[in-house]
Amino acid sequence: MSQLPMISCPLKQTNEIDWVYPLKAHIRQAYGDDPDRYTDECNTLNRLRQDMRGAGKDSAAGRDLLYRYYGQLEFLDLRFPVDENHIKISFTWLDAFTNKPISQYSLAYEKASIIFNISAVLSCHAANQNRFEDAGLKTAYHSFQAAAGMFTYINENFLHAPSTDLSRDTVKTLISIMLAQGQEVFLQKQIADDKKIGLLAKLASQAGYLYGQAVEGIQENVQKGVFDKLWVQVAQVKYHYSSSLAQYYQALADDDANAHGMAIARLQAAEVDGRDALRIASAFPSSVSPNSNLNSDTGACLTDASRKHLANVQERLSAFNKDNDFIYHQTIPAETTLSAIPKLPAAKAIPVSELYQGQDIQRIIGPDIFQKLVPMSVTESASLYDEEKAKLIRAEAENVETANGEMAASLDYLKLPESLNILKGGMEQETSADEGFRAWCDELAGHEPFGKAFEQLSADKSSINGVLDRCTKQLDMEESICEKMRSKYGADWTQQPSSRLTSTLWSDIQSYRGAIDEASNSDTQLLNTARQHESDFDEMRSAGETDEADVLYQRAMQKVGASRSRGRNGVTSPASPQEGSLLDEDYGEGGTTVADQIAKVEDLLKRLNLIKRDRIQVLKDLKERAQSDDISNVLILNKKSIANHEPQLFQAELEKYRPHQNRLLQGTHKQTALMKELTKAYGDLLQDKRVRSEQLRYENFTRQRNQVATKYKRVFQAFNSLVDGLVRAQSFYTEMRDTVESLEKNVETFVSNRRAEGAQLLGQIERDKANYSGGQADRERERLRELMERMSMDPSSSPTKSSTPRPPPLARPSQTHDLYSSKSPPPPSANHYPKASSTPNIVPPMQSPAGLPTVNDPYNPMVYPFQSPLSPPPAGQGVYYHNHVQAPHHAYPQQAYPQNGQYPHQGYVPPPPPPGPPPSSQMNFGNPDLSHPSGPGGYAYHQPSRQNGGAAAQREQHDPWAGLNAWK
Numbered sequence: 001m002s003q004l005p006m007i008s009c010p011l012k013q014t015n016e017i018d019w020v021y022p023l024k025a026h027i028r029q030a031y032g033d034d035p036d037r038y039t040d041e042c043n044t045l046n047r048l049r050q051d052m053r054g055a056g057k058d059s060a061a062g063r064d065l066l067y068r069y070y071g072q073l074e075f076l077d078l079r080f081p082v083d084e085n086h087i088k089i090s091f092t093w094l095d096a097f098t099n100k101p102i103s104q105y106s107l108a109y110e111k112a113s114i115i116f117n118i119s120a121v122l123s124c125h126a127a128n129q130n131r132f133e134d135a136g137l138k139t140a141y142h143s144f145q146a147a148a149g150m151f152t153y154i155n156e157n158f159l160h161a162p163s164t165d166l167s168r169d170t171v172k173t174l175i176s177i178m179l180a181q182g183q184e185v186f187l188q189k190q191i192a193d194d195k196k197i198g199l200l201a202k203l204a205s206q207a208g209y210l211y212g213q214a215v216e217g218i219q220e221n222v223q224k225g226v227f228d229k230l231w232v233q234v235a236q237v238k239y240h241y242s243s244s245l246a247q248y249y250q251a252l253a254d255d256d257a258n259a260h261g262m263a264i265a266r267l268q269a270a271e272v273d274g275r276d277a278l279r280i281a282s283a284f285p286s287s288v289s290p291n292s293n294l295n296s297d298t299g300a301c302l303t304d305a306s307r308k309h310l311a312n313v314q315e316r317l318s319a320f321n322k323d324n325d326f327i328y329h330q331t332i333p334a335e336t337t338l339s340a341i342p343k344l345p346a347a348k349a350i351p352v353s354e355l356y357q358g359q360d361i362q363r364i365i366g367p368d369i370f371q372k373l374v375p376m377s378v379t380e381s382a383s384l385y386d387e388e389k390a391k392l393i394r395a396e397a398e399n400v401e402t403a404n405g406e407m408a409a410s411l412d413y414l415k416l417p418e419s420l421n422i423l424k425g426g427m428e429q430e431t432s433a434d435e436g437f438r439a440w441c442d443e444l445a446g447h448e449p450f451g452k453a454f455e456q457l458s459a460d461k462s463s464i465n466g467v468l469d470r471c472t473k474q475l476d477m478e479e480s481i482c483e484k485m486r487s488k489y490g491a492d493w494t495q496q497p498s499s500r501l502t503s504t505l506w507s508d509i510q511s512y513r514g515a516i517d518e519a520s521n522s523d524t525q526l527l528n529t530a531r532q533h534e535s536d537f538d539e540m541r542s543a544g545e546t547d548e549a550d551v552l553y554q555r556a557m558q559k560v561g562a563s564r565s566r567g568r569n570g571v572t573s574p575a576s577p578q579e580g581s582l583l584d585e586d587y588g589e590g591g592t593t594v595a596d597q598i599a600k601v602e603d604l605l606k607r608l609n610l611i612k613r614d615r616i617q618v619l620k621d622l623k624e625r626a627q628s629d630d631i632s633n634v635l636i637l638n639k640k641s642i643a644n645h646e647p648q649l650f651q652a653e654l655e656k657y658r659p660h661q662n663r664l665l666q667g668t669h670k671q672t673a674l675m676k677e678l679t680k681a682y683g684d685l686l687q688d689k690r691v692r693s694e695q696l697r698y699e700n701f702t703r704q705r706n707q708v709a710t711k712y713k714r715v716f717q718a719f720n721s722l723v724d725g726l727v728r729a730q731s732f733y734t735e736m737r738d739t740v741e742s743l744e745k746n747v748e749t750f751v752s753n754r755r756a757e758g759a760q761l762l763g764q765i766e767r768d769k770a771n772y773s774g775g776q777a778d779r780e781r782e783r784l785r786e787l788m789e790r791m792s793m794d795p796s797s798s799p800t801k802s803s804t805p806r807p808p809p810l811a812r813p814s815q816t817h818d819l820y821s822s823k824s825p826p827p828p829s830a831n832h833y834p835k836a837s838s839t840p841n842i843v844p845p846m847q848s849p850a851g852l853p854t855v856n857d858p859y860n861p862m863v864y865p866f867q868s869p870l871s872p873p874p875a876g877q878g879v880y881y882h883n884h885v886q887a888p889h890h891a892y893p894q895q896a897y898p899q900n901g902q903y904p905h906q907g908y909v910p911p912p913p914p915p916g917p918p919p920s921s922q923m924n925f926g927n928p929d930l931s932h933p934s935g936p937g938g939y940a941y942h943q944p945s946r947q948n949g950g951a952a953a954q955r956e957q958h959d960p961w962a963g964l965n966a967w968k
Helices: 020-031 035-053 060-077 107-127 134-157 168-192 197-223 230-256 260-282 298-328 352-356 359-365 376-414 418-423 427-431 435-444 451-492 503-532 534-546 549-560 594-628 632-637 646-686 689-774 776-791 813-817 874-880 946-956 962-967
Strands: 091-094 101-104
Touching: 020 035, 035 060, 060 107, 060 359, 091 107, 107 134, 107 168, 134 168, 134 352, 168 197, 168 230, 197 230, 230 260, 230 298, 260 298, 352 359, 376 594, 376 632, 376 646, 418 594, 418 689, 435 534, 435 549, 435 689, 451 503, 451 689, 503 534, 503 689, 534 549, 534 689, 549 689, 594 646, 632 646, 646 689
Parallel strands: none
Antiparallel strands: 091 101
16 A cells, blocks of 8 residues: 655755865964864864765755754854955855755855755655654654744745745745644554544644645745645645545544434535545646645546545545434535634744753764854853852852851850860860870070070170270360360361361260160169069979970979869869769669750750761862863853843743752751750750759869960060060160261270361461561561651651551461461461460461361361371361261271362262271371371371471470460
């Protein structure tokens, strides 16, 4: 017996293209990656398209090749923009019905053509199934629905079709054909299973309706020259055949319902449709065109099926007429008055999304070829999802931390489980020293007493004070001698007062003495601390050296608890073994023993710890799963559909963590219930009198431990403070010693320079006196003569008319001669201080030559054109002592003075002196072989000029400052 033929769609044909080069170029430009890494992937895609071109229209292998290639195109579309503006590839396909070539650069055109071929292959596969078998019926039924779904996808997603076979009208007609044939296959299955005739009538009515729609579409496309005209005949035969079947089965149903007249009328309508089907089938040509995809026996099969059905209808009609004429005598209504038969759709288009979600299709498609390439938009979406995961993890971690904290706080408030050890007699083990106390003793072990350190501090302080005293003595002596010489020689002593030059030195000495005094106070505090804790230091040091920290600790506990060996209730000391354990007590048969109560509390604690461990493990598993959760592939697959629905997708993906969250929440609820039960059980345990007594004893013991620990903690802290304080003190005195030594060198340099300057000035004064004594008498006579002339009444004797020439003012002979001499400096202007003489006009004041300092200029020995050590200027005191730490020797060196009459340029800053005292040659003026005298004043010896006569020669044998002994 032959089965009814089915209409199948022809396949589109395509030309060969190259995927490799365009894809590699885009990978290099858009992704910045090495395209050679993706050579295999590009070749695989290229090979898939080549295999797809040779896929057969009626083979499972060809169907699978199309499935896989289309699936990879979907993956490709998520990463590569294949169009006219980006990856430009020309796809050429022939129209399935007209064979006209159409070319486009759009990947959508390639995908639509592949889907069309998939639908065509599915229709061919379904049409060629053996529908007399259940497997063939099921395969044909599914394939027709899948083909309809594929055609529906084309109409919904691909607009403005470039070819006729992809136009909306053509595809709509193909959908109707596929659904009508699927409905026919399902009806055939129900007829084979001998289902109820009412159900069969509804299914056949729906099949006739679908074939009627298909006939209309096919006729339009035949008129356009798209479909083969034989398709119209096949669809018309099946339309009338299905309509006749519907009327036939409904007539049988009406006859069963005693509507015999109605049944006869429906059989008459079925006979009319049967005759039409047989007429059209009989006119079917014996030969068919290849484009129709029909077999040569299609007409014979249709004719045979129509004839058999018509004969069956006529047989039933004759029987029903006979029964109605002899038995029922019901009126036969007209065909136009018959009600429409209800329709029951059994075939529907399977969406592409559902089709590709099947495990078989996923296996056929295989993994994404370019899964190593992730678009930037997908990476951004994955980052947003990671943030959502992080929020979930943080929330659960906070909940776990809160639950653990509540548990720890509750147990700490109840003092569990430590208090259970006390109740079970475990307090005796707590009398040993803890690790902190042992560590303190080990820290003090081997440390020397602090006596030597304090002695060293005292010695350093005395040494520093001695240096400051020497500096003070030198400065006082220098200032005293300078003022004595000023009192003796009056205005002739032009050396600047020391007070103007030593203010910085005196300020430094004063500040250093203040710092030493403050350091002494700190030393005293350290010494008091050391004396206060000396015995404790010795005990802890000895315990650490002999490893007897436990002995010291127990001895300290005995001292603290000596007065508390017995409480008010007669409780013995903490370590007393006189009382038995609470576990040995029994309170009668009716009561619960202490041991049972303690066991219950311990069991509750164990369950709480199990909950805590389970909670931590669940959180760990949650974090690990979240860390390995990557939905990049999901995002790539749904890249186009989740444009504005990312939160919904993320929420759906996060549902996978719901079991972990539920477990954590359940653990928290269990913990709350157990904590309430534990609090009640432990409260009942503490209400026992014996337990309360033990608790009081433990509290006393804890208080003693705390006192001992607090005491030795203070001792250890005092030890560390002493060590740190002594280290800082030693560092301070070391730096201070270096500082004051630098200050002493500056003072010595200053005093040495002042002595050399004073010696030079004294020699100058002595020479001036020798020159001045010879002309003193003449000057007195001249002065008396002038006075007499002024007193004379004779106008001719007026000083203005006197012919006697007035002698010039007397000047020091050495002023003009030695002004630029390299042997002795000129004295500063006499206007620095007022003269003590009563005749100020006899010797006119000196006028400073150009380039030399005037009265108001600060003292600066660098401006004098000779080489000699002079005292520093008042404004340059910092030159002698600028910074006692970094530059302790800032006195002017002998080499810093200009020689040969050359002056330093403006703003000249002399270099610092070399370390150590100045060379002895700087102090020996006139006779470098002489050493520094140790006479009064301590100034350097200066040899006077030989031209001053016997008096000067006599003074050569003695210190010219020897006459100042009376000023001391």
